Amino acid sequence: MTSNRYAHDVLVEKTADDWFAITDEPLSVGELYDWAVRPDCGAVVVFSGTVRDHAVEGDQLRTGVEFLEYEAYAEEVIPRFRSIAVEARQRWNEIGRFALVHRVGRIELGESSVIAVVSAAHRPEAFEAARFAIDALKSSAPIWKHETWDGGSDWGTGATAPVDAAQVRSPEGAGH
Numbered sequence: 001m002t003s004n005r006y007a008h009d010v011l012v013e014k015t016a017d018d019w020f021a022i023t024d025e026p027l028s029v030g031e032l033y034d035w036a037v038r039p040d041c042g043a044v045v046v047f048s049g050t051v052r053d054h055a056v057e058g059d060q061l062r063t064g065v066e067f068l069e070y071e072a073y074a075e076e077v078i079p080r081f082r083s084i085a086v087e088a089r090q091r092w093n094e095i096g097r098f099a100l101v102h103r104v105g106r107i108e109l110g111e112s113s114v115i116a117v118v119s120a121a122h123r124p125e126a127f128e129a130a131r132f133a134i135d136a137l138k139s140s141a142p143i144w145k146h147e148t149w150d151g152g153s154d155w156g157t158g159a160t161a162p163v164d165a166a167q168v169r170s171p172e173g174a175g176h
Contacts, residue, residue: 064150
């Protein structure tokens with residue numbers, strides 16, 4: 001493991017090719033992108049989930065969202081992120097670098113709450129693996145969202161019991 005900018009992390013694990021963190025500090029898309037670039041990888045895909053002013057879950061619409069607060073079972077997050085990376089590397093063997101970083105605490109409109117980064121030799125694998133990474137994170141990591149809007153506050157409506165990363169389907173058309 002190496003040190004990095006996220007000095008106030010709740011938890012971090014960083015190796016040459018994997019970076020997992022849960023932090024209360026603002027996230028840097030550029031820093032994660034720069035880290036993911038490798039000479040043998042022709043594609044880097046970055047997904048950044050940002051706080052928006054509304055929430056849609058099924059047929060429920062919450063407008064006027066002002067901010068989100070995330071809580072996590074921190075000791076379980078990094079092992080879940082690690083298992084997502086292992087599963088992704090089994091499905092897409094051309095993955096170079098893989099990062100999952102999530103914020104906890106209060107996050108304002110427009111700020112990133114989660115970043116998934118995948119580099120790979122070719123773009124199809126990078127896109128598919130990045131999509132899998134964020135879908136698996138949302139399905140398997142014990143992280144909960146509390147929404148505050150102009151009419152009140154409540155926990156996000158899409159919370160479900162975490163599942164194993166191996167149970168998360170690959171993106172449509174991925175062939176994995």
